[in-house]
Amino acid sequence: MVDPEQYFYRGLSDHNTIGNVKMIAPWTYNSDGVGMGHDALVEDTFIWANDDSFKVYTDNMVVRRCVVWQAQNGAVFQFGWWSGRDMQKVRISDVDVIHTDWCTFKGNNCHISGNDAVIDLAGDTKSFKVSDIVISNIRIEGSCPRLVYFKMNPASTGSVTNMHFNNWSVESQPTHDSLHNEIQGANKATASNWTFTNLKIGGHCINSPSQADFSLESHTNNIKFTCH
Template sequence: MVTKTILALLIPILVGQASGNLNIYPAPEGIHASDKFQVYLSQGGQPQSSFTYITTSDKRAKETPTAKAKRGRSVSWTSFSFSGGAVTVEIHTPQDFHNCIVRPQHYGYKCQRTGNKTAYVTVSSTSRMMSVEFDYDYGSSSEDIKDKMLIFADPPESNVPNEHDSSVLFYKAGVQKLNGQVHLNNSIKTIYLAPAAWVEGGFLTTANHGVTFRGRGILSARSYKWKDDQFTTTATLDVDKGGNHVIEGIVIVDPHHFFFRGRSSCNIIRNVKMIAPWAHNSDGVVLGRYGLVEDTFIWANDDSLKVYADNLVVRRCVVWQAQNGAVFQFGWSAKRYVQNVRISDVDVIHTDWCTFKKSKCHLSTNNAVLDLGGREVTSFKVNDIVISNIRIESSCPRLVYFKMDPASTGSVTNMHFNNWFVESQTAHEILHNEIQGAFNASLSDWTFTNLKIAGECISSPCQADFRLGHHTENINFRCD
């Protein structure tokens, strides 16, 4: 039985019960609130303060001179859950502004200035992961948004575990410091991060059974050094061992290297938020066979989603691609054997590859929405990949870079790209969309159906600056 004391820690403030339940998470003792933004929430009642977190880039910039972390950046964020009627989000900004925008624009949410340094956004659904941006800090093709503001509207939490259960690691509200990466033994089945829990460290599965990581708290590695040797693996949260793991609801912030690895089978990531990847090599998600990623926010400074295993499903995700890496990555290993992948309804709200490069933007082989990074992959068996309903906001320098090493063998066939909507594609003399096979590796039967750039449907490669190299066959562009 959960005690009244524990319930008091877990039950957030309830506001506006006439129109629904708005759950405002408690303020965590020991964590400083953002000095950039303040957020107030209401649902048919008086606005209540929602604790707004902040973390900055300066520590990683000092630690990673070769990984190109930039000083003077911050991200602020707040989370809440609700049911019933819409929630009004009031944001107080450090500077006044004329215009503001909510991304993904696909949500249809409007940001309105309602007074000096004050904006309103009405949020009508849960599982919404939003960037709210102001015209004094919109960024540009050669400048990033210096102070980011993120809003996460969670679905209501259910089935909070018993903290006295010996199979549960239960982290209450407040700061909890781990000794680097905790190795989970055979007895641990659940890791629970309560609302306002700030857990400093990481986790690694070591047993064969499934482990559930859940809650509304925060897993942070910001107090550890970049690539800290207190972590056994590259990922702050690593579930390579075992299978049938579930990661739900938490925020992962300031990774020590990668955010998440789960190369074991049948793992689920749901309603997870990954933020503050200041340095290059801050990869997002890699899953094993039969993996599922849904309703998740990934802001990565390397590959966001690695398409490495059969029967992968990704849906209803939001991606902020920072200066390094690809959104959908097929490269970086000797073999790529993948089939039956379904990716749909992904909003790419920023592609920041040209940020900090001034007017002469040059991209590595690792920078594209769809990418085959590096030349390590030389053996292919890729078939039946469907990537649909992809919405790419702002100006995107490159959509596709998939060039095989000349020594490659195998095949990449039956690739289907349906209903991609690109707000605009940057024109560069040296940047192009490129697809190329190899003498002993067929690259064939790719279809782009309803690829639209700046509202124009693309019916031929040259319309969208696609360069089809040697050893490609049956690459089609169709408008239905």
Template sequence: MKIIAFIFINFLSIFMSFASAGENLVLYPEANLEVPQSDLYRVYLNDDKNNSLTIYKNVCNKYSRGMIGEEKYDDLPLTKFKDRSIHWGRFSFQGEVEVIVEVNKNITNKEIKIFPSRHAIKVKKLGANKFSFKLNRTGQFSVEIGKDGYKEVLLIFADPIENNQPKNLQEWKVIENANKSLSSSILGSDTSLYFKKGLHNIGVFKVPQNIKNIYIEGGAWVYGAFIMDGEACSNVKIFGRGVLSGGKLHLRESHMIEAKNGANGIVIDGIVIADYSFYAVRLLGKDNTVSWTKILGGWIYNCDGIAAYANSTIKNCFIWANDDNIKIYRDNIVVEDIVCWQLDNGAIFQLNWSNSVAKNCKICRVDIIRAEWESDRFNNGILSCRNSGGIDENFVFEDVRTDTPVTHIFRLSPQGKKSQIIKNFLFKDWNILIDYSKNKKNYFEGTKKTPLTKIVFENFKVNGKILNKENMSEILKTSILNCKKFEFK
């Protein structure tokens, strides 16, 4: 009977895989998950309530003195963001889809905005508590209702149709309702893990060196973290349409996905990383790829988004962070098609914290929905270099936009007594909004031995004005020290 059941499950998986390959819309209904869901939003697609999305809800952690993992200053963000919430849902599609949103309150006189604004998505109001909009492209979208709508934002993740889901489950270890004893059930001959739809709680899972594929099925909710430690744990792929949540880890218990000590070639694709309280993705090896990964629900400091070292690519991701959104610490890193939301700590792009060396990096098509800085401290800004002691050379930042005003852009003022080379930077096709009422500066401050050299601005707009030599001081409110060769095109 077990053999028959296994064959049936395998056949069903193959059938569903072929079926979904021809579909234009795939939903991931929850499977009796004991996971908080939204009491504010109801979302369905194509005017069909049978196409209802599961909308999850993440609420800012409640602060209590003496929390496990607590560090100094945790009370500050948890007090500041108290009662803030994120409501989010996801689906996969191709072609065009209409999204209908019902809100559990009257929104008659509220303006509705959908970011990124570059897509110019139009909203159609359908009543006192209902509206719709159409998507003809995949991506990550933020829906805000009214002036303070960002405090209870609705995030819609519209992924491409999967084309790499496992087909032959005979080659996979299929896992249902996993717990923290998962490691003991894995055989040396196992190479691939398949987390079925449903609830799992694996704790901090150290991936065995024989495991090279981890698939999280749409509708699967995995509490825990994945750690690849050592060169033998290279070339691991973590993918699917499911969720990896830190909701049952204590503060800073673990980075959510980490590769270290020579673990290279990690691939992360398609999953949601939710409810985290440390790094979301920390890949210290080379040759990594992070794509279509959605990161949300980090409220305390140390909630960094993505670090992926030399020769890595980060693309088509959404990153919510309360520390650095993306760290660019090694050579040949490519970042493209990213949507960012920054709380009040950290930078969108951090160049250096301690002796990093990065050359020949390219960043393009970045949409910053919000950056909630209230200060211009050393680690804030769209681009920051916090400490000295490293090298940043030959960078291109192209097509970077803000949807809402930020306080400042640049904090290139490395601290410390070491030299810091910042050389050959091109900022091309930027379109930035600044709130001047905050009276914050932009900093370009090198050292006497290593001044900032050849900083080039090409079609760089701030509040609609093209930056040039004559208006730079007025537009950017700059503090300039030990810099040479600014260029404007």
């Protein structure tokens, strides 16, 4: 699949499968990778997107054994944009991110949008019922400006809980710039029970937020970094 005007593939009905597909040449913004309905499977696929590569929006989504080239715009795994997010039991594993180009052509003083991170919450989503999300065995090559940017709108309600990030390997992350990894809830919405297990940056396993330049802001609870 080549040179999309917007999505490479958007199949919002349930039980769709994408396998052994190459998606390349996203020359325009808004060229998202895939958006799927419930019980979707994406496997053994290469995505070079210039917007969000995976819309993580629906129950029982499975992504496995994929390769991503994230161009100058968008997230690798996007949780936001729509007004509400009601989603459980997502399993993502064995994804190689070979480029994150948000800062590649911007020189030393890089400023990027709230839409640009590996794990991202963009747009104006205000209602949350999200739980049981497991994202494992993610390998990120090169310098990654931002891993997580998940800041809820102040008017949000609900919860995002039981998010588990296992065995992530990041080649490098800038530490002396204006970009930070950020997680934030709201007065009536919490981000709780998130675990980062065996998150390695530059070969070093992270066991505290500060070691990976994480800012855990208001209305977050029980967010842990552990090494085994």
